[in-house]
Amino acid sequence: MRSNDTEFATLRWVGDVDGYLDLLDQTLLPTEAKYVACRDTATLFEAIRSLRVRGAPAIGVAAAYGVCLGVQGAVDLNEADFFARLDETCRYLATSRPTAVNLFWALDRMRQSAELQRGLVPHELLQSMLLDEARRIHEEDAAMCRAIGAHGAALLNDGDGVLTHCNAGALATSEYGTALALLYAAQEQGKHLRVFVDETRPLLQGARLTAWELQRRGFDVTLICDNMAAQVMREGRVQAVVVGADRIAANGDTANKIGTYGVAVLAAAHDVPFYVAAPSSTFDLTLVDGCGIPIEERDPREVTHGFGRQTAPVGVKVYNPAFDVTPARLIRGIVCERGVISPVTGENIRRRIS
Secondary structure (H helix, E strand, O other), X not given: OOOOOOOOOOEEEEOOOOOEEEEEOOOOOOOOOOXXXXXXXXXXXXXXXXXXXXXXHHHHHHHHHHHHHHOOOOOOOOHHHHHHHHHHHHHHHHOOOOOOHHHHHHHHHHHHHHHOOOOOOOHHHHHHHHHHHHHHHHHXXXXXXXXXXXXXXXXXXXXXXXXXXXXXXXXXXXXXXXXXXXXXXXXXXXXXXXXXXXXXXXXXXXXXXXXXXXXXXXXEEEEEOHHHHHHHHHOOOOOEEEEOOOEEEOOOOEEEEOOHHHHHHHHHHOOOOEEXXXXXXXXXOOOOOHHHOOOOXXXXXXXXXXXXXXXXXXXXXXXXXXXXXXOHHHOOEEEEOOEEEOOOOHHHHHHHHO
């Protein structure tokens, strides 16, 4: 992909049942746009774990294709061994990252689609059927993102300043994004928005990814450090905050990239509406509230040696949670493909999602 391309594919399946998954390596952005070919589950596992592919919806789609990688070469097995291979693949990929519920949702859907055909069709055909199911998940994600944008664009007015945190755009999904879908849809309606992008420490997904993505879409983009958000709000530059989500509990408590909770507190203090955008697959109605959401803790070197340079004393203790949980009471509305959930209550979520 050329560095000046305005359109890009976050992930794409190449070939037929014996094909492979191409991922845009997001660890190289914004200076290099390069694809990594995942021809086996081990390569995909590493890509998910190392954030070469990231964002809950994109991880889910990648995992679905990962199941297809896992059963390649299994046509010579008997049915029992084929399903054992399928189960092993799903269990393996499920350990790649713990917080994004879309990962588990996609793996469960792939497993169930195969189980529904067990004993009804030759297992040799299941490989092709699984690829079809992965492609449906991919296409449905793209459609859901566009629906999120259509529902959420009305929340943004011409001339608004919008603050984002982390990346929940096309890089985090199939093509259109979740949080950024609102911005894209508003832009398509002719609205001019000023977007303030939190750099999002420690891995700078806002600086490296969101700013890169929005620039290529022609937005008025201003990058700020995470600790500047309060000042920008205080100056009246922000009329709305829009973020994505990795898991949403039944009461609306929402897990997203670390720092999101702080942004929500600041938004409440400055009376700025705080919106979450996510597909219905991101809701985990088995969890009563956000206390049950598992929070991934990542390598301390992401903090002490960010991007290869030591910035902390040797031996210092580090706490590096990748996510935090924003209470539902701080969220003005949750935008999903089925509409806007506001106020954010368990009853309203069940009515819209169940």
